[in-house]
Amino acid sequence: GNSVTQMEGPVTLSEEAFLTINCTYTATGYPSLFWYVQYPGEGLQLLLKATKADDKGSNKGFEATYRKETTSFHLEKGSVQVSDSAVYFCALSQSASKIIFGSGTRLSIRP
Amino acid sequence: ETGVTQSPTHLIKTRGQQVTLRCSSQSGHNTVSWYQQALGQGPQFIFQYYREEENGRGNFPPRFSGLQFPNYSSELNVNALELDDSALYLCASSPGTSGGQYQETQYFGPGTRLLVL
Numbered sequence: 202g203n204s205v206t207q208m209e210g211p212v213t214l215s216e217e218a219f220l221t222i223n224c225t226y227t228a229t230g231y232p233s234l235f236w237y238v239q240y241p242g243e244g245l246q247l248l249l250k251a252t253k254a255d256d257k258g259s260n261k262g263f264e265a266t267y268r269k270e271t272t273s274f275h276l277e278k279g280s281v282q283v284s285d286s287a288v289y290f291c292a293l294s295q296s297a298s299k300i301i302f303g304s305g306t307r308l309s310i311r312p
Numbered sequence: 313e314t315g316v317t318q319s320p321t322h323l324i325k326t327r328g329q330q331v332t333l334r335c336s337s338q339s340g341h342n343t344v345s346w347y348q349q350a351l352g353q354g355p356q357f358i359f360q361y362y363r364e365e366e367n368g369r370g371n372f373p374p375r376f377s378g379l380q381f382p383n384y385s386s387e388l389n390v391n392a393l394e395l396d397d398s399a400l401y402l403c404a405s406s407p408g409t410s411g412g413q414y415q416e417t418q419y420f421g422p423g424t425r426l427l428v429l
Contacts, residue, residue, distance in 0.1 A: 205354075235417075244316075244402060245355070245420040290354055298345065298368030300404075300418060302354030 203228040207291045207303035214281055215311050222276040222306050224265075224291035232295040234258075234267055234274040239288045239305070248276075248289070283310045316405050316421035324427045325393050333388040333424045335403030342408045343367070344386040345418055346378060349400040361386055362408060398428045 208223040226232065236248040249258030254269035263278045274291060291303040317336045325331050337344050343362045347355035357370035361380035375391040390397055404418035
């Protein structure tokens with residue numbers, strides 16, 4: 202069945218460091234791929250998405266490229282801020298209904 | 313434009329009881345999905361409602377049931393609560409079909425945190 206695997210956390214970085222959170226997926230066909238973010242005490246917010254191979258999703262300085270050949274959708278940011286501290290979820294959707302989420306990666310940014 | 317809202321924010325129940333959680337979808341959205349997020353885990357799909365009909369169900373037992381109303385708000389009902397039902401329950405809405413295409417992106421509410429003792 203379809204699944205998403207993302208790097209385990211927690212990930213701790215200093216402010217202005219470069220961020221990569223790895224995400225790979227298993228699916229037949231061409232799913233849509235998402236990154237959601239969950240700030241402390243809040244619900245999930247869509248961060249970015251890509252709907253076909255080689256698409257790049259971007260938002261708030263974060264980027265991820267849909268790589269069909271490596272079944273990956275790694276999240277990157279060139280310079281993180283303390284306000285980026287949150288839990289990040291990689292996810293895929295291949296049907297009209299459900300989204301399949303990874304287990305989440307907790308990111309902590311030190312000032 | 314108001315976002316997805318859920319009530320209550322927190323709830324404590326005992327084993328064997330029944331609970332009803334409520335969700336108001338974002339304006340203009342006709343599709344509502346429910347997810348269970350256990351502590352430290354990613355959300356797991358429970359089911360989805362589209363125009364008041366169930367439109368997909370995850371691997372959850374029948375004691376998890378739902379409703380969608382004509383105004384597209386929704387309820388999640390859980391009977392015979394078990395300790396493992398303790399989790400954050402998330403509701404998400406999506407616009408369904410827009411411009412002739414199905415819009416997959418789901419917009420989440422803040423969740424209801426349920427504790428079963």
